[in-house]
Amino acid sequence: MNTRLFQSIFVILNLMFFAVYPAMVQEKPASAFASFTALEYQKSIQKIQTELAQLLETKKLLVQEYDSNVIQISGLKQKKELGFFERMQLKKLLKDSEDLSRQIIQVDREITGKHESSRTYIDKMIPLMEYEIRQALNAIESAVMNSGGKNALIQKLQGMIQEKLEYQSYIAEPLRARVRDVKYQRTDDPEVLFEKSDFLMDQHDKLKRYANQIDLKIDLLESEYEIKKQARKFIDDVYTFDKDREMKMSSKRVAGISGEGNEPGSAVFNSRASEDDLAVSFESGLRGTTAQGNPLFLNTTLEISALQITSHDDFRNIIRKLKHEKSLALQRAKNMQKSADEIRRLAEIKLRYSR
Amino acid sequence: MKYGGWLRLNYVIHDKSSFMTAWSYAIRKSRPHTELFLVVLAVSLVFISDLKAQWKSETRFALYETYDNNAGEAPENEPSLGNNFYLSADAQYTLPENPTAGTLSGQFKSYNMLFYSNAGKNRTMNQLNVRYAIPLSKGFVLQPMARGEIKQYGNDKRNYRVFGTGFTAYLTTKKQWMFSTEATRTKVIFPSFRPFNNLSDMIFLTVRIPVFTRHSIHGSAFAGNHRYSKLAVSNLYHNLYMQQRDNTFGASLGPELVFKDWMAHVTYHYRAIYSNSYGSSFSFHKIEVMALAKISKGFFLKLYGSTQKRNYHDRVASADVSSTMVGVDFQSAIAELGKKFGGDFEVKLRFHWFRNQVLFSDLYYNRGVISVGIEKEI
Numbered sequence: 001m002n003t004r005l006f007q008s009i010f011v012i013l014n015l016m017f018f019a020v021y022p023a024m025v026q027e028k029p030a031s032a033f034a035s036f037t038a039l040e041y042q043k044s045i046q047k048i049q050t051e052l053a054q055l056l057e058t059k060k061l062l063v064q065e066y067d068s069n070v071i072q073i074s075g076l077k078q079k080k081e082l083g084f085f086e087r088m089q090l091k092k093l094l095k096d097s098e099d100l101s102r103q104i105i106q107v108d109r110e111i112t113g114k115h116e117s118s119r120t121y122i123d124k125m126i127p128l129m130e131y132e133i134r135q136a137l138n139a140i141e142s143a144v145m146n147s148g149g150k151n152a153l154i155q156k157l158q159g160m161i162q163e164k165l166e167y168q169s170y171i172a173e174p175l176r177a178r179v180r181d182v183k184y185q186r187t188d189d190p191e192v193l194f195e196k197s198d199f200l201m202d203q204h205d206k207l208k209r210y211a212n213q214i215d216l217k218i219d220l221l222e223s224e225y226e227i228k229k230q231a232r233k234f235i236d237d238v239y240t241f242d243k244d245r246e247m248k249m250s251s252k253r254v255a256g257i258s259g260e261g262n263e264p265g266s267a268v269f270n271s272r273a274s275e276d277d278l279a280v281s282f283e284s285g286l287r288g289t290t291a292q293g294n295p296l297f298l299n300t301t302l303e304i305s306a307l308q309i310t311s312h313d314d315f316r317n318i319i320r321k322l323k324h325e326k327s328l329a330l331q332r333a334k335n336m337q338k339s340a341d342e343i344r345r346l347a348e349i350k351l352r353y354s355r
Numbered sequence: 356m357k358y359g360g361w362l363r364l365n366y367v368i369h370d371k372s373s374f375m376t377a378w379s380y381a382i383r384k385s386r387p388h389t390e391l392f393l394v395v396l397a398v399s400l401v402f403i404s405d406l407k408a409q410w411k412s413e414t415r416f417a418l419y420e421t422y423d424n425n426a427g428e429a430p431e432n433e434p435s436l437g438n439n440f441y442l443s444a445d446a447q448y449t450l451p452e453n454p455t456a457g458t459l460s461g462q463f464k465s466y467n468m469l470f471y472s473n474a475g476k477n478r479t480m481n482q483l484n485v486r487y488a489i490p491l492s493k494g495f496v497l498q499p500m501a502r503g504e505i506k507q508y509g510n511d512k513r514n515y516r517v518f519g520t521g522f523t524a525y526l527t528t529k530k531q532w533m534f535s536t537e538a539t540r541t542k543v544i545f546p547s548f549r550p551f552n553n554l555s556d557m558i559f560l561t562v563r564i565p566v567f568t569r570h571s572i573h574g575s576a577f578a579g580n581h582r583y584s585k586l587a588v589s590n591l592y593h594n595l596y597m598q599q600r601d602n603t604f605g606a607s608l609g610p611e612l613v614f615k616d617w618m619a620h621v622t623y624h625y626r627a628i629y630s631n632s633y634g635s636s637f638s639f640h641k642i643e644v645m646a647l648a649k650i651s652k653g654f655f656l657k658l659y660g661s662t663q664k665r666n667y668h669d670r671v672a673s674a675d676v677s678s679t680m681v682g683v684d685f686q687s688a689i690a691e692l693g694k695k696f697g698g699d700f701e702v703k704l705r706f707h708w709f710r711n712q713v714l715f716s717d718l719y720y721n722r723g724v725i726s727v728g729i730e731k732e733i
Contacts, residue, residue: 231647234657
């Protein structure tokens with residue numbers, strides 16, 4: 001009785017497993033990682049990537065249609081005179097183009113949104129991947145295994161590192177500092193891995209120096225801004241309540257003056273030009289006579305100014321951009337240090353087992 | 356607005372002066388409540404700037420207690436205690452959606468000086484500047500602007516109103532050289548001395564050349580004219596039946612040195628005025644120096660000084676005409692010590708001395724003002 005019951009349950013479970021398994025296999029992304037959350041993130045990222053690919057295809061088609069409309073419109077516009085139907089056609093084409101451009105903008109927004117979502121998932125996933133890689137490295141270094149088991153684990157580890165680096169390079173924002181990532185290959189031998197690890201550490205140091213340079217620049221700009229703001233306020237005050245703005249006039253009592261309103265002996269005012277307009281030129285030297293926080297006021301000519309700082313940016317914007325660049329550089333440096341450490345440990349393991 | 360339209364508007368504003376009259380009337384009548392109005396205005400600006408991200412504002416309130424040794428600006432000193440209230444509200448609005456479409460900036464300044472023992476010399480000055488910066492291409496900005504200013508005394512005839520409009524074009528090169536051209540038209544009205552009302556048209560050319568990244572050399576040149584309501588006079592002080600017209604030109608040049616904890620700005624000016632009215636032509640050389648040092652964190656020392664030497668082109672016609680017309684000097688020196696607390700609260704000690712010619716006479720007066728005050732920035 002019991003045996004039959006167990007057999008039945010076994011058969012049902014088997015049937016259920018084989019019914020669900022293909023779907024599981026299909027949905028599970030090919031990943032070297034085992035963490036359930038990381039895999040869930042990967043699934044979400046893959047879904048977003050599929051949608052992104054569709055959106056890019058849609059955008060491509062829309063842009064093609066828009067371009068073809070533009071060609072037709074310019075062809076019609078070159079004609080000296082348009083007939084009734086041509087005018088109707090032109091009107092329709094213009095309307096279509098407007099609709100298309102609206103659609104392209106909409107698709108662009110969606111694309112940006114998808115990129116942002118991917119980035120968010122990857123940002124959350126990377127620490128999980130790093131944790132798993134660290135666990136795997138520790139396991140290989142400490143556990144006693146046969147060479148077959150260790151080789152399998154090393155293979156898995158190589159896959160994990162490669163996968164993580166690919167995700168990291170996907171979300172890496174362009175930096176003004178010239179840094180290069182390494183291309184990791186599973187077949188790399190220990191010597192090459194050591195070189196790649198050293199190279200990553202060099203890049204890490206370079207990024208740290210770059211972040212320090214930005215820090216100095218921020219410090220310098222903030223100090224300059226404070227000094228110049230104080231100077232602007234001071235000059236503003238000088239020209240507001242200390243400047244003698246009155247028209248210079250002097251009365252001359254002169255005998256024998258004739259003329260309208262000037263009887264002999266009356267006061268004749270001799271006017272002299274005001275200095276007020278000079279104030280404009282001096283003020284313009286200090287204040288730039290432009291709007292508050294004029295960027296022209298600050299020197300942004302250091303190398304780092306190669307950031308997308310435009311002449312319309314004000315001080316706060318410039319500082320915000322520099323701080324963003326610094327945080328990117330530090331984040332990238334941190335990632336590189338971790339990757340360098342992982343690769344170096346992997347190289348050491350490979351070296352140990354190759355002997 | 357097209358240029359023609361702008362000119363027509365300019366003409367209407369200047370020649371009808373209706374806007375000026377209405378504004379000056381409003382300020383005159385609302386004087387007792389001016390401070391309250393300004394406070395409400397400044398707070399509103401700050402409130403708006405908090406609500407809307409594209410609004411930026413900077414508001415300064417300052418209150419000084421002063422000792423003035425010559426409030427009446429007379430040859431004989433007339434010491435007086437008093438207080439000053441100062442407000443400056445800057446607001447900047449960047450068009451939403453497209454920040455490169457333009458930025459509208461407005462600045463309102465009000466300065467009120469009250470004397471406890473010499474109420475007749477109380478004065479209020481209100482200034483409004485409005486600018487609209489339109490970036491036309493990379494590094495090139497066109498900026499129409501308008502400004503107005505009213506100075507009103509308690510009991511003194513030196514009240515005046517100023518109204519000006521103009522355009523500035525800025526060009527910044529990749530190497531941060533900056534060129535600007537400014538064309539302005541300014542109307543000055545003296546309600547008690549109407550003959551001295553004048554209309555000025557000026558053109559300025561300015562260049563700023565960066566040197567070793569942080570320092571710069573700035574130079575400017577200008578030319579223009581002033582047309583007065585009064586008639587020009589001959590060398591015998593007879594009216595010439597033509598309005599006084601002064602043509603003027605000048606230039607300035609100087610370095611600006613900026614270091615981490617201090618900066619200095621020096622400017623040499625030369626200006627010449629050629630008038631059709633006898634005795635009104637002159638030229639002068641002038642030097643202005645401004646230095647600022649950060650002594651320690653939040654502790655600033657600011658210095659300003661200016662001196663000028665004038666030369667009048669016409670010889671005096673009569674023994675009655677003062678010989679002091681030749682070589683009129685003007686000197687000014689200001690020292691200010693400020694200590695900031697908590698980032699936006701500052702305590703200031705200020706000393707200002709200047710020497711100038713007395714109005715309506717050829718005598719000189721010296722004036723010294725010591726102020727202690729607090730300033731709050733929002």
